[in-house]
Structure formats: structure tokens, C-alpha cells
Ligand code: VGL
């Protein structure tokens with residue numbers, strides 16, 4: 001479950017994804033079913049320091065969002081949270097994918113603990129939903145495919161930032177081109 005946090009999912013959030021709150025009832029129902037089926041559930045959280053080259057004020061492209069410990073970084077209050085939590089971006093790198101963090105300009109990149117968590121549990125199939133389609137959902141799904149997990153994205157449980165119109169559709173095409181299924 002990718003980044004269902006106030007700054008993305010609440011209309012008062014600083015990087016509000018249009019209709020972001022609408023994914024919550026749907027993903028809660030999916031999470032319930034997954035939990036009953038014994039699935040491992042992992043929630044990612046975008047988790048930035050106050051200054052990072054990820055933010056426009058520090059040379060990046062985004063308004064300040066999901067600063068660690070603030071309201072904007074908290075999960076949406078209606079999200080059913082019960083599972084592992086993986087935070088990304090805390091070192092000041094971009095953390096679009098739940099699997100990795102990357103410096104926006106240098107080649108610096110390192111893995112989060114997510115792949116180890118999945119390997120330890122013997123996971124073979126990953127189902128992705130959350131925010132936002134064209135950034136963190138896309139990067140997480142494509143990395144999951146790269147690690148060899150069979151990967152499905154739940155179309156009803158995602159919404160896009162759409163800096164450019166059509167970015168969300170293009171993201172889904174990229175996921176499909178990498179071998180992912182949009183359900
Ligand atoms: C995200 C932009 C910046 C996301 C995170 O969760 O999709 N988008 N940081």
C-alpha cells in the first residue's frame with residue numbers, strides 16, 4: 001500500500017492528488033480481504049527531512065510534503081493500518097519506489113528493507129495500490145517486476161498526480177510494458 005498519507009490523500013495536503021481520498025474505502029476493503037487470506041501487508045510512507053533536493057525550495061520539483069513527524073506524513077486517518085511499514089526518503093534522497101531511494105542528480109541509490117521483508121516471507125506475488133500512480137505506484141510496481149515478483153496494480157485503488165495530462169495513463173502503459181497487470 002503506497003503512500004496513502006495526508007499530504008497526498010487529504011484535500012488540505014500540500015501535494016494533494018485529486019480524488020486521493022477516494023482510494024481509501026476501496027483499499028480498506030482490499031486490505032481486509034488480503035488480511036483474511038493471510039497475505040503480508042506492507043505500507044510505504046514518503047518520509048522526508050525538512051530540506052531535501054526532492055523539494056522545489058532546495059532545487060527539486062515538489063512542494064514540501066510528507067516531512068517526517070508532521071501531519072502531512074501521517075497515514076490518512078481512515079486507512080486501515082495493520083502491517084509492516086517501510087519509510088523512504090528519510091536520508092534526503094528521492095524515494096519514489098518502496099524498494100529504493102535515489103539521489104535526484106547523482107547516481108547514488110540504495111535499497112530499502114522492502115525486498116528483504118518480501119523475501120523473508122517467501123512472497124512471490126505483489127499487489128500494489130495507493131498514491132500516486134505516476135510516481136510512487138509506478139516505480140514500486142516496476143521495481144517489484146524487476147525483482148521477479150508477479151505484480152498486479154489495482155486500477156480502482158490508485159490516482160495520479162498528473163503534472164502533465166495523461167501521465168497516469170502513460171504510467172500504466174509503462175507498468176504493462178514491464179510485465180505488470182492492471183486489474
Ligand atoms: C510521490 C511525488 C513526490 C508519490 C512522492 O508518493 O507518488 N510523488 N513524492
Ligand code: ZN
Nearest residue numbers: 046054066089
Ligand atoms: Zn516525496
